[in-house]
Amino acid sequence: MNSIVSEQAGSGWASELRATFxxxxxxxxAQVAQNALFTTDVIMMGWLGPEYLAAGTLAxxxxxxxxxxxxxxxxxxAPLAAQALGxxxxxxxxxxxxxxxxVAILIALILLPIVWQVRHILLAMGQDPQLAAMAQEYMHIAVFVLFPGLGLFAMRSFLSALGSTRIILYATLFGVFLNAIGNYALIFGHFGFPRLxxxxxxxxxxxxNLVMFGTLLTYALTHRRxxxxxxxxRFWRxxxxxxxxxxxxxTPIGLTLMAEVGMFAVAAIFMGWLGTSALAAHAVALQCASFAFMVPLGLAQATTVRVGLSFGAGSNQxxxxxxxTSLVLATGFMTITCILFLTVPSVFVRLFLDPGDPASLTAFMMAGTFLAIAGLFQIVDGAQVVAVHVLRGLNDTKIPMLIALFGYWCVGMPIAWFLGNEDRLGGVGVWIGLATGLTFCAIVLTARFALRERLGLVDRRRMVLSA
Known part of the structure; x- marks a missing residue:
């Protein structure tokens, strides 16, 4: 176990770069592969038709x-375990x-009956009744992913804190393969299965998700390390x-994630008001942007552990x-994806929609436009996710939550709602609002990390390390 803890002892920027990488x-x-799970769903729903893709997106x-x-x-x-190791x-x-x-079991039991009412929630938001009914059909089964899904968060956090990230990668890659085969068999009725x-x-x-959780749990229980x-x-103690x-x-971490993802969820509601084609195009552009986002997100998760180890060891440097180190790596990668989305958006959109299909042509054109705009906020999106994960490694979660709530909902959402009106910029305006909210959060969160010593964020008395 000393070898795990000693990984945080290296000094110098080159050493930190190697350890972080x-x-x-x-x-x-693993994050890219995790996103590929959802990408597979989106692609195959798109093969069913724009209305299925729109319903799945709403769900x-x-x-x-x-x-x-x-x-x-x-x-x-993750941060609590890393600090304890440090x-x-x-x-x-x-x-x-x-x-x-x-905590995972309790939260799943609380959230399940809420998600079960998805059709009523969508109808209250003014969505098409047929799409709301289709979304309910999907969600009344998918809701049970809460139990293995939240268990996965716990296992990934535990293994990441111990530096064992490759098993997370292997389990996720297997999940991608399993999900693709399952989708192909069950969505379209291949291999003797019914068409569902x-x-x-x-x-x-x-x-x-059940198989992935079982794989990581079995690994942690049987590996000698x-x-x-x-x-x-004594699980019940x-x-x-x-x-x-x-x-x-x-809780502040969860609310921060919910604030950001909720902003994109409400953006999907705005798109639903603009029509099925706009909503399908939004789903494609968002999936491409999310896929690129997985790189800084995975980097950010590692950074929480690296910061937590140094915090636990009392190393401000x-x-x-x-x-x-992570901020530079994340913004550098997102600069590349920004250039790609701005210059060749159609290359990515073709993976989801066929421009030769008259029913998909409108959505295809709109998706290309949305993705080009998404390229503009790639850099700030990478910066804000790393900054907030750095602060989590210092147990600083409440103020970043408030920053996120304000940036996403008091800056981004009003702009998206105003400019997204059909009489103004429509779907383009919605994406401009998203970009503005992310930019605000990136600037403020990065500044908070830069001022961490003045703000007392590196005071070890803020840690919880009971004997």
């Missing part, structure tokens, strides 16, 4: 914010993971101090090196 690249690829736009609310809370396992308090790692499972269309996509998603933690030993600490640190 070693920890991050499996997480980056996931409603579900993802609540899933990430719960996932964000559970993901506080301070060499191994017992706290075990306590944190077990209570992370408790949207219900088939939902079944495949639930089974895939990690079984010493005994994460399921409460540890209320750690349980509430996960909620205290994690290590905190600075970890944060700025």
């Amino acid at each position: 070693s920890l991050a690249w499996p997480l980056v690829v 996931t736009a409603t579900f993802n914010p609540v899933l990430l609310l719960g996932g964000g809370i559970v993901s506080s396992v 301070a060499r308090q191994i017992r706290n790692v075990r306590r944190t993971v077990r209570q992370g499972f408790w 269309e949207l219900r088939g996509a939902a079944i495949s998603t639930v089974l895939t 990690y079984r010493r933690f005994h994460i399921l030993a 409460p540890d209320w101090a750690r349980f509430w600490e996960i909620f205290r640190i994690g 290590g905190i600075g090196r970890a944060g700025w």
Whole structure:
């Protein structure tokens, strides 16, 4: 176990770059693969037709914010476990993971009946009744992904804190393969299975997440390096101090994720008011932008661990090196994707929509325009996600949550609503609003990290490291 903790002891920028890259690249690829799960769903729903794609988009736009609310809370396992490792308090790692499972189960039980009402929620938002009914058909099965899905957040956080990110990559890649086969069989009725269309996509998603969770849990329980933690030993024994600490640190994280994803979800609602073609085009552009976003997101998750290790060890220089290294890497990558989305958007749109199909031509043209605009906010999107994850490594979650809420909902959403009116810029205006909200958050969150010492964010008394 000393080898795990000692990884945070390296000094210098080159050493930090190597350590960050070693920890991050499996997480980056795993995030890309995780997004490929949803990309596969979007592609195959698009093959069914624009109305299926639109219904699936409405369903996931409603579900993802609540899933990430719960996932964000559970993901506080990562910084808490990393800080415990940095301070060499191994017992706290075990306590944190077990209570992370408790939190995951409780949140799933609370959220399930809420998501079950998806049709009524969509109708209240003025969506087409037929699309709302189709979305409900999908979500009444997909909602059960809450249990293995939130369990995955706990397992990924635990293994990431210990530096074991390759198994996360392997499990996710297997999940992509399994989901693609499941979708092909169940959506379209191949290999002797019935044609279930949207219900088939939902079944495949639930089974895939269940297998991925089972894989990571089995690995942690049987591998000689990690079984010493005994994460399921005395599972039913409460540890209320750690349980509430996960909620205290994690709830702002979950609300921050929900605020951002909710902004995009409401943008999908705005697009639904503009018609099925606009909504389908939005889904394609958002999927492409999200795919690129997985790289800085995986890098950011590794950065939370790197910052947490340095914070636990009391190394202010290590905190600075970890944060700025990741910010440079993230913005550099997103600059490349910005150029691609601006110059050749049609190359990406063709993966989802056929321009030769008259029914898809309007959506194809709109998607190309939306994706070009998405390229403009790629850089700030990468910066803001790394900045907020750096601050999480310092247990700084409440103020970043307020910054996100203000930036997304008081800056981005009003602009998207005003400019997105059909009499103004329509779908283009919605995307301009999204870009503005992300830009605000990137600037303010990065400035907060830069001023971390003046703001007292590196004071080790802010850590929770009970004996």
